[in-house]
Amino acid sequence: MSFPLSYEDKKRAVLLLIVAVVLAWVGIDAASGGAEHWQRVFARLPLLLTGSGSGWPVEGGFALNILLSIASMALATLIGLILGLSTLARSAIIRLPALAVMNFLRNSPWLVLLFAMLYILPFEMRIFGVSVSFPPFVKAVIGLALPTGANLSEVIRGAVQSIHSGQWEAARSLGYTTGQIYRYVIMPQALRRMIPGWMNLYALLMIATALATVTGIQDVLTILSTSLAMESERVIVYFYLTILFLFFAYCYPIAVFARRLERAVKGDNL
Amino acid sequence: MFGLDYSWLADPAYQQWLLTGVINTLKLAALSSSAAILIGLLGALGLTLRIFWLDALIELFVEVFRNTPPLLQMLFAYFTLSTLGLKVTDPSTGLSVPLLSAFACASISLSLFGGALAIETFRSGIESMPRSIIEAARSLGYGRWARFWRIEAPIATRICLPGLTNILTNLFKTTSQASVITVPELMYYAGQIYNDTFRTLEMMILLLFIYVVLVSIITFAMARLEAFMAFPGYGKGH
Numbered sequence: 239m240s241f242p243l244s245y246e247d248k249k250r251a252v253l254l255l256i257v258a259v260v261l262a263w264v265g266i267d268a269a270s271g272g273a274e275h276w277q278r279v280f281a282r283l284p285l286l287l288t289g290s291g292s293g294w295p296v297e298g299g300f301a302l303n304i305l306l307s308i309a310s311m312a313l314a315t316l317i318g319l320i321l322g323l324s325t326l327a328r329s330a331i332i333r334l335p336a337l338a339v340m341n342f343l344r345n346s347p348w349l350v351l352l353f354a355m356l357y358i359l360p361f362e363m364r365i366f367g368v369s370v371s372f373p374p375f376v377k378a379v380i381g382l383a384l385p386t387g388a389n390l391s392e393v394i395r396g397a398v399q400s401i402h403s404g405q406w407e408a409a410r411s412l413g414y415t416t417g418q419i420y421r422y423v424i425m426p427q428a429l430r431r432m433i434p435g436w437m438n439l440y441a442l443l444m445i446a447t448a449l450a451t452v453t454g455i456q457d458v459l460t461i462l463s464t465s466l467a468m469e470s471e472r473v474i475v476y477f478y479l480t481i482l483f484l485f486f487a488y489c490y491p492i493a494v495f496a497r498r499l500e501r502a503v504k505g506d507n508l
Numbered sequence: 509m510f511g512l513d514y515s516w517l518a519d520p521a522y523q524q525w526l527l528t529g530v531i532n533t534l535k536l537a538a539l540s541s542s543a544a545i546l547i548g549l550l551g552a553l554g555l556t557l558r559i560f561w562l563d564a565l566i567e568l569f570v571e572v573f574r575n576t577p578p579l580l581q582m583l584f585a586y587f588t589l590s591t592l593g594l595k596v597t598d599p600s601t602g603l604s605v606p607l608l609s610a611f612a613c614a615s616i617s618l619s620l621f622g623g624a625l626a627i628e629t630f631r632s633g634i635e636s637m638p639r640s641i642i643e644a645a646r647s648l649g650y651g652r653w654a655r656f657w658r659i660e661a662p663i664a665t666r667i668c669l670p671g672l673t674n675i676l677t678n679l680f681k682t683t684s685q686a687s688v689i690t691v692p693e694l695m696y697y698a699g700q701i702y703n704d705t706f707r708t709l710e711m712m713i714l715l716l717f718i719y720v721v722l723v724s725i726i727t728f729a730m731a732r733l734e735a736f737m738a739f740p741g742y743g744k745g746h
Contacts, residue, residue: 479584
């Protein structure tokens with residue numbers, strides 16, 4: 239670090255100062271009677287993180303939120319790919335329904351979609367003679383994957399459309415079929431531009447997993463509202479702060495990294 | 509059709525509930541959207557001043573609100589402001605009631621959440637303004653204010669409009685989460701109705717339909733506004 243400090247350095251110093259003030263406040267608060275509150279939070283931290291009092295086995299809590307976000311993202315990627323490529327299809331029979339579905343999913347609130355999946359999906363369904371059961375966790379995965387997939391399809395569409403049309407023309411003149419053009423020419427380039435959007439969506443999805451508390455799975459918010467109901471009102475504030483911090487600590491690095499990638503990818507217009 | 513039964517919709521009580529719910533949702537959305545835009549403008553303006561501590565504070569605000577769940581923010585606001593927060597004694601009953609209702613807490617937390625998104629959008633809008641335009645204006649002899657009002661602001665507004673549409677629809681959709689802290693909006697009444705009638709599937713389909721229609725109206729209006737304001741070279745004017 240060189241003196242005089244640059245603008246960015248000064249800004250970073252202020253941010254550090256704010257963190258220091260918050261830590262100092264926590265310290266002062268702990269010294270003036272808040273310590274027992276924090277002790278209660280620490281005693282319950284394994285419960286919040288893994289859903290079981292001793293920390294093992296993992297039964298829920300924040301770990302379940304992470305698991306839910308990963309499972310939903312996997313499904314959403316599949317949905318998004320199918321939906322995104324369908325909205326790019328040249329035939330209107332495929333494109334228009336795909337656009338309608340995408341707009342419908344994008345325009346409805348996540349919470350309502352989650353509730354809808356909760357009630358619309360049956361407990362068990364027979365598909366081709368195989369009975370598939372839908373426990374609340376699976377319903378939550380589907381409910382969260384639908385809007386994420388619709389948003390992802392937009393990311394995919396944008397990335398594919400951002401590839402210069404010259405690439406299409408060149409590939410077509412070389413005799414490639416549409417499938418081959420996608421596989422060998424467009425997708426390898428578009429994939430690179432999709433990654434920041436995909437990561438941003440993952441951070442958004444992780445944040446949205448807090449909604450899954452309405453399905454009754456033992457996620458971190460459900461545990462907070464049920465298992466900790468006997469805690470005093472004032473302690474609950476400390477619990478809320480802890481959970482807010484957990485989400486922040488998980489999502490912030492992802493969002494920052496996505497933004498950095500976005501900046502790196504931006505401008506490589508071939 | 510499909511065995512769906514919407515006969516309960518004929519009940520005036522349920523109609524009244526749905527109507528109240530829609531009105532409350534619209535109120536909440538309108539209130540928090542306007543507050544969010546205001547916060548966004550102030551924040552983005554603050555960022556252009558290039559004061560390092562203000563910059564750091566705004567950045568922290570944006571990152572915290574963007575990277576934590578709005579539902580949790582709302583619960584936290586409700587809990588600290590309403591349950592533990594300021595209380596007033598109701599003179600008629602002598603009970604102490606929270607000064608801020610669930611509705612107030614929801615609008616406050618939604619405003620802050622939307623405001624954080626708006627700051628980010630407006631900032632990137634201002635940043636994406638081509639430097640050559642400012643230089644051209646300066647070379648034409650525009651003063652600082654004239655340049656801002658006649659050149660920068662009109663262009664920035666147009667650049668920001670698509671992002672603003674996103675914020676408004678996002679905020680509108682997030683209002684449904686206020687039902688969790690017992691704000692009597694659309695989602696809340698929907699829950700009441702299907703608890704009453706057990707027509708869950710029908711209610712959900714109707715609810716999704718209402719939300720999609722309302723959000724589509726916002727998107728449509730914003731698209732019209734964009735088209736109306738378009739000028740060659742920017743946004744829709746391409």
